[in-house]
Amino acid sequence: MMIALAGIVSGVSSGFLDYLSGAPPVEFLMADGQTLSFDRSGPLMQAIYAVGTGLALPYAIFQVGKRMGGKGGLADIMAVTAVLQLVMTVILLAQTVALLVVPVLGFGFLVFGLYVFFRGLGHAVNIGHGFNSLGLSTGVIALSFVAIVIMAFLVVSVFGIGPVGELR
Numbered sequence: 001m002m003i004a005l006a007g008i009v010s011g012v013s014s015g016f017l018d019y020l021s022g023a024p025p026v027e028f029l030m031a032d033g034q035t036l037s038f039d040r041s042g043p044l045m046q047a048i049y050a051v052g053t054g055l056a057l058p059y060a061i062f063q064v065g066k067r068m069g070g071k072g073g074l075a076d077i078m079a080v081t082a083v084l085q086l087v088m089t090v091i092l093l094a095q096t097v098a099l100l101v102v103p104v105l106g107f108g109f110l111v112f113g114l115y116v117f118f119r120g121l122g123h124a125v126n127i128g129h130g131f132n133s134l135g136l137s138t139g140v141i142a143l144s145f146v147a148i149v150i151m152a153f154l155v156v157s158v159f160g161i162g163p164v165g166e167l168r
Contacts, residue, residue: 006089011050012047014043015042015046016096025039026038037168056151058082060147060151061140065128065131065144069131072129072130076128084117084121095113121141122141
């Protein structure tokens with residue numbers, strides 16, 4: 001439940017920041033000179049995406065870690081990643097406020113958040129699976145990210161979900 005709440009809060013705050021800052025659409029310049037433009041997702045879609053990835057990451061870490069000799073159960077991994085996601089949500093909210101008030105300070109929170117996420121996730125996997133090696137934890141994290149990307153690609157392909165853009 002805490003993972004879903006953290007995902008909703010972070011997704012809505014990111015969407016809110018995009019709305020307040022007037023974030024432009026994402027544009028890709030093609031080789032033939034045309035531009036492919038995608039509108040940004042709204043707060044609801046960003047929240048759905050954040051909850052989905054927030055639930056997929058611990059599950060992938062559990063599956064990959066178990067296959068690499070980890071001793072932790074799904075509840076253990078969910079618990080340690082839920083605490084990490086709660087901390088990350090607080091940092092994201094501070095970053096959102098800082099970006100609106102002092103953008104340079106917001107960038108500082110971004111760098112700090114990345115550090116806390118990767119360092120915290122490494123230790124969370126190490127504790128959750130009972131590893132004695134942060135190197136093994138790093139391998140579990142890297143393979144879990146690869147698994148999530150592959151699964152997301154498959155789910156998007158099967159359901160036909162994707163961004164709708166326009167070519168100019």
